[in-house]
Amino acid sequence: MKDQICYDDYQKTASWLLSQTQHRPKVAIICGSGLGMLADALKCQDSFPYSDIPGFPQSTVQGHAGRLVFGELKGKTCVCMQGRFHMYEGHSLCKTTFPVRVFKLLGVETLIVTNAAGSLADSYQVGDIMIIKDHINFPGLAGLNPLNGPNDDKFGPRFPPMSGVYDKDLRKIAFDLCKSMGVSQFVQEGVYCMVGGPNFESIAEARLLHRLGVDAVGMSTAPEVVVATHCGMRVFGLSLITNKVVKSYNDTESVNHEAVLEVSKLRSQTLQMLVTELVSRMDINNNTT
Numbered sequence: 001m002k003d004q005i006c007y008d009d010y011q012k013t014a015s016w017l018l019s020q021t022q023h024r025p026k027v028a029i030i031c032g033s034g035l036g037m038l039a040d041a042l043k044c045q046d047s048f049p050y051s052d053i054p055g056f057p058q059s060t061v062q063g064h065a066g067r068l069v070f071g072e073l074k075g076k077t078c079v080c081m082q083g084r085f086h087m088y089e090g091h092s093l094c095k096t097t098f099p100v101r102v103f104k105l106l107g108v109e110t111l112i113v114t115n116a117a118g119s120l121a122d123s124y125q126v127g128d129i130m131i132i133k134d135h136i137n138f139p140g141l142a143g144l145n146p147l148n149g150p151n152d153d154k155f156g157p158r159f160p161p162m163s164g165v166y167d168k169d170l171r172k173i174a175f176d177l178c179k180s181m182g183v184s185q186f187v188q189e190g191v192y193c194m195v196g197g198p199n200f201e202s203i204a205e206a207r208l209l210h211r212l213g214v215d216a217v218g219m220s221t222a223p224e225v226v227v228a229t230h231c232g233m234r235v236f237g238l239s240l241i242t243n244k245v246v247k248s249y250n251d252t253e254s255v256n257h258e259a260v261l262e263v264s265k266l267r268s269q270t271l272q273m274l275v276t277e278l279v280s281r282m283d284i285n286n287n288t289t
């Protein structure tokens with residue numbers, strides 16, 4: 001896939017998908033590491049391996065199946081990415097966010113992003129679910145932004161604001177749902193920070209992030225949210241805390257990807273229920289053809 005992607009490229013992929021499925025999703029869900037089971041709740045599924053979708057990049061990370069699944073959650077039509085693209089895989093940022101603009105052209109209005117993340121906040125525990133309140137886009141601050149290059153006005157403005165992008169109403173609904181599901185004791189709300197990866201943080205880096213007010217750190221999400229916001233989508237995000245980031249030189253523990261995937265499994269059912277109920281409560285105009 002070439003690095004410069006133009007409107008026609010997104011359009012070709014969207015048109016192909018629309019010709020292959022009757023589903024017309026209003027909600028898109030991006031599954032984080034080990035969280036692909038979120039798609040299992042979809043009814044009346046049509047699914048497509050990324051390798052079959054014209055123009056789609058390919059997943060290379062363990063725990064990211066590489067399938068696009070269309071279907072219904074409690075009667076609401078959704079499309080779900082079982083596997084996302086990360087900058088550290090060697091994709092350019094416009095490739096990692098390619099699906100988001102395709103979703104826009106499919107008619108998607110709300111993007112739900114999920115990820116596995118390490119916690120910096122002292123009060124967080126492994127297995128906590130963090131409702132994302134805001135993000136720090138570290139690569140973005142350093143000039144690595146998916147919106148770099150000529151702006152395409154068909155998608156959005158040259159200088160999009162990024163304040164208040166994680167929808168307040170959806171966050172409130174999610175909190176209330178967690179209470180009624182009896183899981184609020186392990187639900188947090190906080191700031192997610194994207195770093196480039198693929199290495200996990202050094203202790204000095206972890207301390208820096210902690211001092212900056214980061215609650216959870218990961219290697220994705222922010223570019224997808226920037227692109228979704230640019231094209232006018234509503235955004236909701238969840239981080240699953242899979243590990244505590246090591247901040248002390250006395251700590252002998254260290255994190256690895258297998259442990260991240262193990263913890264993802266632990267909370268899979270809760271996350272699936274939360275996302276399903278959240279979507280069912282969304283105010284969406286569902287056109288099914």
Ligand SMILES: O=P(O)(O)O[C@@H]1C[C@H](O)[C@@H](CO)O1
Binds near residue numbers: 032197260
């Ligand atoms: O796709 P996400 O952000 O959930 O993946 C996280 C960050 C790395 O890709 C991986 C590290 O275990 O999990």
Ligand SMILES: Nc1nc2[nH]cnc2c(=O)[nH]1
Binds near residue numbers: 116199217255
């Ligand atoms: N950067 C980063 N990404 C993660 N994804 C899951 N855990 C972590 C972590 O500790 N650091």
